Amino acid sequence: MTLSLTLACLWAVIANIIAMTPSSDNHWRNAYGLIAVGIPILGYVTMQHGPWIGMLVLAAGCSVLRWPVVYLMRWLRRTAFHGPAE
Numbered sequence: 001m002t003l004s005l006t007l008a009c010l011w012a013v014i015a016n017i018i019a020m021t022p023s024s025d026n027h028w029r030n031a032y033g034l035i036a037v038g039i040p041i042l043g044y045v046t047m048q049h050g051p052w053i054g055m056l057v058l059a060a061g062c063s064v065l066r067w068p069v070v071y072l073m074r075w076l077r078r079t080a081f082h083g084p085a086e
Contacts, residue, residue: 002048002049003044003048004041004044004045004047004048004049005045005048005049005053007041007044007045008041008042008045008057008060011034011037011038011041011061012060012061012064014034015034015064015065016064018030018034019064031065031067031068034064034065035065035068038061038065041057042054042057042058042061045057
């Protein structure tokens with residue numbers, strides 16, 4: 001297994017361990033950290049293995065961080081159909 005896939009698997013294990021711990025802010029602070037670390041790992045996986053494996057790793061990351069993705073989609077839909085918030 002390459003270094004990029006090893007890092008992606010390690011990220012997934014750490015994300016699941018974080019999800020099992022109690023949090024006072026519903027894990028949003030942890031989600032921001034996981035996103036900040038996960039984006040370069042995703043780029044590294046895509047660079048080494050191509051876009052198809054990169055999309056699989058992206059789907060795995062989105063399944064772990066589903067609420068930030070839901071809120072991003074809601075925000076994109078709101079700004080696309082109603083203009084920027086003022």
